Amino acid sequence: MTWKPIICLAALVLSATAIPVDNNVEGEPEVECGPNSITVNFNTRNPFEGHVYVKGLYDQAGCRSDEGGRQVAGIELPFDSCNTARTRSLNPKGVFVSTTVVISFHPQFVTKVDRAYRIQCFYMESDKTVSTQIEVSDLTTAFQTQVVPMPVCKYEILDGGPSGQPIQFATIGQQVYHKWTCDSETTDTFCAVVHSCTVDDGNGDTVQILNEEGCALDKFLLNNLEYPTDLMAGQEAHVYKYADRSQLFYQCQISITIKDPGSECARPTCSEPQGFGAVKQAGAGGAHAAAAPIAQAGAEEAPAASPAAAAVPAAAPAAAPAAPAVARANLAQLRLLRKKRSFGENEGILDVRVEINTLDIMEGANPSAPEAAALVSEEDVRRRVSSSGICLTPIGFASFLGIGTVVATALSATIFYVARPTSHKH
Structure with a gap:
């Protein structure tokens, strides 16, 4: 039998070619949030011979580390380079500094043992309150102040509709529901308005889909929001993606105001959005990181202004003049928001963000069905059996x-044996 050794040899060759790189990351990455940079170190099982680099910037020398020979690999990323994103947050007060780092164990290619980590450092601003007490008579007056905490807000992308489950993976054209909710310890106290929403691919290509007043800019991406309750907003949409990019990073701001007793929350007055009206923000690599701090800085420096007026300096180069009717409605809304209170004392802006991974539609799949059959990876697509033949290893x-x-x-x-002639004995 000559086939048995040939089959064994084929199995031996294939098993040898399928061996992965004999190395991986041990434990979790060690992140050091420095005053001017972020340092990320990885402990590896064997001496490291690959690369550590910022996702999308492999060819930039300053954004890649090629050190090897030890069981520790790492990279230091200054704040002002390598697409390091900085986002200001007002609750809690501080700045988020984030980036995506890839550790590759092969000197030339990305293999199955490689890993990508989303690194984020938060630098909090500290507020210290000092007080003193003086006794001016035999009786001491005790002061007690109760501070109502700000609502805690979140941004979710749900499957199908408002009652769907949060998703992280979706196909192009799949129906989803963008939902913003804020949880408060008190009832009928606060109002929430979602505005200044952007989407980017993680490499600095940022597009604005909701303007500073909370109005939609492109009906094909996201329509004007609906507000079912005082602290909830949402709208249905269909999944889309950048060309040659699978990740989408959404970021919005939520203005929290104190609600007047016995009144309704003021909502944005928006016209019907047009198609292809989304605004691509200027400044590659840092548009989404710079837009929020500029808008928030304007809000802090102009206590008597509304959230819309505070963000105008950042968006004026790309915004079009509003229609007279919309302008009058917005003016009335701003007067209502300013009634009996000032912006600096009674309003806060919260930053919320969410991430989703989009997959290309497979040939023959139904783009409107959210079944798991359509959510396949590229390797599953490559392994799919053709309807006109059989695929064998x-x-x-x-x-x-x-x-x-x-x-x-x-x-x-x-x-x-059966057909051979038989001999007869006579």
């Missing part, structure tokens, strides 16, 4: 040929 093909040869030989021997 090399080992399976060799086994098929060996079994076929044995069956054909046995059949020939049987036919020869």
